[in-house]
Amino acid sequence: MQKKDELYRGKAKTVFLTDSDDKLVLFFRNDTSAFDGEKIEQLERKGEVNNKFNHYIMQKLEAAGIQTQVEELLSDAECLVKKLDMIPVECVVRNIAAGSMVKRLGVEEGLVLSPPTFEFFLKNDALHDPMVNDYHITAFGWATQDQIEEMKRLTFAVNNVLKPLFEEGGMLLVDYKLEFGLDADGNIVLGDEFTPDGCRLWDKETRKKLDKDRFRQGLGSVVESYIEVAKRIGLEL
Ligand code: TMP
Ligand code: ASP
Numbered sequence: 001m002q003k004k005d006e007l008y009r010g011k012a013k014t015v016f017l018t019d020s021d022d023k024l025v026l027f028f029r030n031d032t033s034a035f036d037g038e039k040i041e042q043l044e045r046k047g048e049v050n051n052k053f054n055h056y057i058m059q060k061l062e063a064a065g066i067q068t069q070v071e072e073l074l075s076d077a078e079c080l081v082k083k084l085d086m087i088p089v090e091c092v093v094r095n096i097a098a099g100s101m102v103k104r105l106g107v108e109e110g111l112v113l114s115p116p117t118f119e120f121f122l123k124n125d126a127l128h129d130p131m132v133n134d135y136h137i138t139a140f141g142w143a144t145q146d147q148i149e150e151m152k153r154l155t156f157a158v159n160n161v162l163k164p165l166f167e168e169g170g171m172l173l174v175d176y177k178l179e180f181g182l183d184a185d186g187n188i189v190l191g192d193e194f195t196p197d198g199c200r201l202w203d204k205e206t207r208k209k210l211d212k213d214r215f216r217q218g219l220g221s222v223v224e225s226y227i228e229v230a231k232r233i234g235l236e237l
Contacts, residue, residue, distance in 0.1 A: 001080060011037050011125075012050075012197060021083070022184055028054070028077045032197070034216040036125040041215070047077040049226050049237055050195040055079055056235045057162070057194040064161045066154060069181070069191040084181025084191045087143050090121040090129065091155040094175040095163065098200050099213075101175075104131075110207070116159060118152055123179070150188040151180050158190070166201060169232030171210065174200035196226045 002019040009015075011033035016025040028047035033040045051073070058070040069081040094101060097111040101119075120137060121129040137143050143151070155178050166173045176199035179192035192198075196211040203210060209217075210225045230237045 001074075003078075011040065013193070018080070023071065024081050024083050025074065026051075026079045026081055026193075028079075028193075032212070032215050032222065034212065036128050039216075043215075043223050046223050046226070049223055049230070050193065050197060051077050051079055052237055053195045053226065053230050053235065054193040056230070056233075058190070060165065061158060061161055061190065061194075064157070066157055066161070067183075067187065067189045069189055081191070082183055082189065084183055084189055086179060086181040086191055087147070087151070088123045089132065089137060089142060089151075089179075090123055091151050091178045091180065092119045092121060092175060093117070093155050093159050093178075094119070095159070096172060096174040096200075096202075098174050116156070118155065121177075147182075147188055151178075154178075154180065154188065154190060158194075162194075165233055166229075167204070169229070169234075170204045171229065171232060172202045172204055172207075174202055176200070196229055201229055 003025050004017040004019060007015045007017050012029055012031050014027045014029060018025055028051040030042040030046045031040055032043045032046055055070060055073045058068040061068055069084055071080040071082060074080050094113055094117045097107045097113060098109050102109045120132050122132045123129060134148050137148055138145055158178060163173045178190060180188050181191040183189045199211055200213060201210045210229050214225055215222045227237050
């Protein structure tokens, strides 16, 4: 497999074409972004840590029967993935109220949500990722109703795998964001990444934040916390 031209540069990852039409390389950079790119810093080892973390989680999801984009770890900061036609929405499941839900609805941070909630956001930094619903998604042709149902089903299936995994490591999976795409056969496949950049994880006892909120809120020890999370779920980095 030969890495070719850059296809797309996101806020934290760069996507490269390869000599194979249906494969891409994800390069995890050290760039760390918050508030839709308003705050960006380079954090040493973050690319490597997130690349290996993502690969580890995606393997767990594959083992549970959830199809992912990931093919193989190529190097410290690179991963070979299947090419997907990405659906431009973010799927967010929340087990506990935090972040934008707290601001939007005035509920208390830490409130346990029963059942967990599901929200769609449009992936658009200029518009600050506005919340959208099924009707917007079908009306604008971003996905069909069947594809919407499949994204919801898979996003909750991920909860069933990862909530217990983090709980065994003494952590609460507060919320997380997933992105899906279509493979060459039209199947909905989990793409992008699952790392502490795109979820909230709290220590079960102390409620210490172990995810990107440390960066958003200037709490320090960002990458160190990601490494601790990895260790607690059986990944030594
Ligand atoms: P929120 O509370 O800001 O809506 O975020 C909910 C979860 O989704 C949280 O774990 C962070 C993640 N997320 C991203 O990874 N990228 C985004 O652009 C947004 C809006 C949320
Ligand atoms: N992922 C978005 C950004 O990079 C939002 C966030 O995580 O705060 O700016």
